[in-house]
Each structure stands twice: as C-alpha cells, then as structure tokens.
Amino acid sequence: MTRMRRLGSCLALLWFASALLVPSVHAQRNEATLSEGEIEQLRDSAYVANDRVMVFIKLIDTRIKLIEDMYAKPRRPGREQDTHDLFEQFTSLANELSDNLDDYSQRHRDIRKALPKLTEATEHWATAIKSPPENDSYKVSRKIALESLDDLRQQTKEMVEEQKTWFAAHPPPKKGSPDEEGIAPR
Numbered sequence: 001m002t003r004m005r006r007l008g009s010c011l012a013l014l015w016f017a018s019a020l021l022v023p024s025v026h027a028q029r030n031e032a033t034l035s036e037g038e039i040e041q042l043r044d045s046a047y048v049a050n051d052r053v054m055v056f057i058k059l060i061d062t063r064i065k066l067i068e069d070m071y072a073k074p075r076r077p078g079r080e081q082d083t084h085d086l087f088e089q090f091t092s093l094a095n096e097l098s099d100n101l102d103d104y105s106q107r108h109r110d111i112r113k114a115l116p117k118l119t120e121a122t123e124h125w126a127t128a129i130k131s132p133p134e135n136d137s138y139k140v141s142r143k144i145a146l147e148s149l150d151d152l153r154q155q156t157k158e159m160v161e162e163q164k165t166w167f168a169a170h171p172p173p174k175k176g177s178p179d180e181e182g183i184a185p186r
Contacts, residue, residue, distance in 0.1 A: 051113035
C-alpha cells in the first residue's frame with residue numbers, strides 16, 4: 001500500500017509540475033512574437049478598445065511589411081525560414097486580435113472607428129500573405145495564417161453589423177461622461 005501512495009504522490013507532483021510549466025511555455029512563445037516596445041504599446045492601449053485594435057493592426061502591418069520587403073529585394077539566405085516565422089507571428093497576432101474582438105463584442109465595447117480600418121487591412125494582409133512563391137518550408141504556416149485571416153475577416157464583417165445594430169438601440173454616452181472610454185452599458 002505504501003508503494004501505491006508513493007506512486008500516487010509522484011503522479012500528483014508530476015501533474016502539478018507540468019501544470020505550472022505549460023503556461024510559462026505559452027507565455028514564452030507569445031513574448032518571442034512581440035518586442036518589449038510592442039508589449040508596452042499593447043499595455044498602454046488596454047483600456048481603450050479602438051486604440052488596442054489599432055495597435056494590433058500596426059503590429060500585424062509590421063510583419064506584413066517585412067514579408068513584402070523580403071520578396072521585393074534580392075533573395076538572401078534564410079528567407080524561407082524568416083517567411084515561416086513571420087507567418088507564425090502573423091497567426092499569433094491575428095488570433096490574439098480575434099480574442100480581443102470576441103471580448104469587445106460580448107461587452108459591447110464601441111470599436112466602430114477601428115472596424116473599417118481593420119476590414120481594409122485584412123484585404124491588404126491577404127494579398128501579402130499569398131504573394132510569396134510556393135515553398136514547402138512555409139506552406140503549412142501560410143495555410144494556417146490564411147485560415148486565421150479568413151476567421152478574422154469574417155468576425156470583423158459580423159462585428160460591423162452587430163455594432164451598428166447595438167449602438168443604434170443603445171447610443172453611447174455623450175463626451176465628458178464617465179463612460180467616455182467606449183464601454184457601453186449591458
């Protein structure tokens with residue numbers, strides 16, 4: 001019986017240790033996607049939904065510009081791996097933006113100013129992601145990036161309509177009120 005208790009204790013300890021490590025691995029992956037300055041920009045924009053969406057657009061635009069620049073200039077060694085990494089960064093940022101949009105939708109945050117810019121940006125991003133020639137080293141990461149982009153594009157389209165409907169029925173407070181930050185009543 002004592003062997004069984006020891007085994008049970010060891011398994012419980014192993015489970016606990018793995019539970020502690022999993023979030024840190026996820027956090028390291030996200031930190032590798034963003035620079036310290038970019039993390040700070042996201043922190044600074046956390047309280048104003050329109051600003052946060054615009055920061056995400058800017059961060060994704062940066063990755064897209066790097067992809068475009070790599071293929072506009074003469075080929076250099078490692079270009080395919082860099083393309084793969086940028087597609088993965090794009091996917092990570094697009095998924096994080098999508099999670100933020102889900103939260104803003106549920107809380108009826110007013111992001112009507114940012115949504116048209118996001119719609120326009122998704123069109124440009126799609127073109128840029130499709131532009132590099134086919135290559136096995138980034139084929140899968142490009143496919144996943146395009147799927148994330150399609151999901152984001154669809155979500156944005158739906159949110160435009162949801163926001164129009166919601167804010168027609170529930171006009172936001174006037175300027176100078178305590179609820180000026182774009183938080184609508186539930």
